[in-house]
Amino acid sequence: MATPHGYSPPPPGFGGGQRPAATALYGPHLDGDTMPALYEELRGTHGPVAPVTVAPGIDAWLVLGHRELLRVARDEQDFSRDPRRWSPLRDGRVPPDSPILPYVAWRPALLFADGQQHRRMRAAVSDALARVDGHELRRRVRSAAEELIASFAGRGAADLMPHYARKLPLLVISGLLGLDERPGRRLVHAISRVGGATSDSGRASRRINAILHALIEEKRSRPGDDITSALLHHPARLTDEEVLHNLLVMFIAGHQSTVDWIATTLRVLLCEPAFRSSPTSGHLTADDALDLVLWRFPPTQNLPARYATRALRFGGQSIRVGDMLILGLAAANADPAVLPPGGPATGNRSHLAFGAGPHTCPAQDPARLITRTAVDTLRQLLPDMELAVEQSELAWAPSPWSKGLTALPVRFTGPRPSRTPRTDRAGPGTTRPGHPAAAQTGEAR
Structure with a gap:
């Protein structure tokens, strides 16, 4: 009988084998810059599934292999999304201050559910996202982008990370969820404190709950x-607790990944010779740059997690019941079996940046619209923008999970007048970004 890629039945007496030496997937x-080499070292040593x-x-x-990652992402029967199946957590071997816990602690949200529970919550989230009008969303993004650009355009230079890439998704996503700008900023700050496993984590968690309640x-x-x-008000009848935690998942996933997608796309457009052209000339487009980023520099490098529901032989390794499997999105994108080194990464959207299977991100369309509009608006208003430092000076933030720049300093001579009519910014029936009546994102892959 044929078996799925990467899987073979466990041998008799399976489960007591010695685990191979593991590599640390954490640390400053x-x-x-260092992660791609690590993926290839692990792939060369262990194959498509490596101990970490x-x-x-x-x-x-x-999980480093493209085919193996697809198998894990699509098969809820053998690989559950529910962290309550994780053996170390069930056995009390995960300290309460462990830095991994904020990423994997169970919540009543679609990201941590399987089967019918997942489908019920995903239906509500997908339907809510489907109500977002693309034309109105584009207008809101452009309006917010113009205001941010106006705040620094007169200086002739700016760091696009704090002044643009980090601010714009906050304004837009807060508005989509119905949050004003000020509580949206408070929510971002509180979320950043929770992941630090400090004495302030508990207080930050309570602040998050208070804002969303x-x-x-x-x-x-x-x-x-x-x-x-x-x-x-969806027919799925989510409880207030389910609404709260699904909002939290959407905000966390949507905010940081959009920040990094915007900034890295701008980096590609500024640094890659094939993209150094005016917005109206050249063969490669901003959409090509967006796709290249999702292939080569996905905002989410590694995604925790799936949990084995039974012992099995997978990717050449002996997986035990309750083992954690990390989805190596960046490594799977770079799998030579699907994308040879130097192979084309534009005009191709078969990457895994948004995940695969039942938990594929339901917000990829609005995420792309936000990112594309943010990039286009900046290039149109500041057409002579260029890096203010050498490309070699641009640094990635230390993280095994996300891939984002620490800074993106640019210089320019001045803004080109906006083509957006002033009457499009306010008036009966319209809202500004961040306003409660304004209606991204979704499941974190």
Whole structure:
């Protein structure tokens, strides 16, 4: 009988074999420059599935192969999304201050569910996202982008990370969820404190809950044209707790990944010779740059996690019940079996940057629209923009999970007048980015 790629039945008496030596998938030395070499070293040593540690004393498997990752992402029967199946967590071997815990702790959200529970919550999230009008979203992104560009255009130079890439998704996504700009900023700050495993983590978690509870209460009594209202009034009848945690997942996944997608696309357009042309000339387009980023520099490098529901032989390794498997999205994209070194990465959207299977990100269309509009608006208003430092000075933030720049300094002579009519910014029936009535993102792959 034929078996799926990467899988063979476990041998008799399977489960007691010795685990191969693991490589640490954490530490300040891991950044966007060092990670690709690490993936290839692990692939050469272990094959498509490699043993790693994701925190001190916490073992996992990193899935590097493209076909193997598809198998893990698509098969809920053997690889569950529910972290309550994770053996170290069930056995009390994960310290409460472990740095991996914020990434994998169970919540009543679609990201941590399988089967019918997942389908019920995903239906609500997908329907809420489907209500987002693309033309209106593009207008909101452009309006917010113009205001941000106006705030630094007169200086002739700017660091696009803090002044543009980090601010724009906050404004847009907060508006989509129905949050005002100020609570949106408070939410970003609180989320950043939770992941630090510091004494402030508990307080930050309570602040997050308070912000989202207040939003839910407001939208339950006064619904608007936003994702929160759509979730609250969907036929799936999500509880307030389910709405809260799905909003949190959408905000976390949508904000950081969009920040990094915008900034890295701008880096490609500024640095890659094939893209150094005016917005209206040249053969390679901004869409090509967006696709190249998703292939070569996906904003999410590695995604935790799946949990083996039974012992099996997979990718040449002996997987035990309750083992954690990390989806190596960047490594799988670079698998020589599907993309030979130097192979084309434009005009091709078969990458795994948005995941695969039941948990494929449902927000990739609005995410792309936001990123494309952010990039286009900046290039149109500052057409002579160029790097203010040598390309070699651009650094990636240290992280095994995401791939984002620490800074993106540019210089320019001045802004080109906007072509957006002033009447498009306000008026009856329109809203500004960040306004509660404004209605991205979704499941983190």
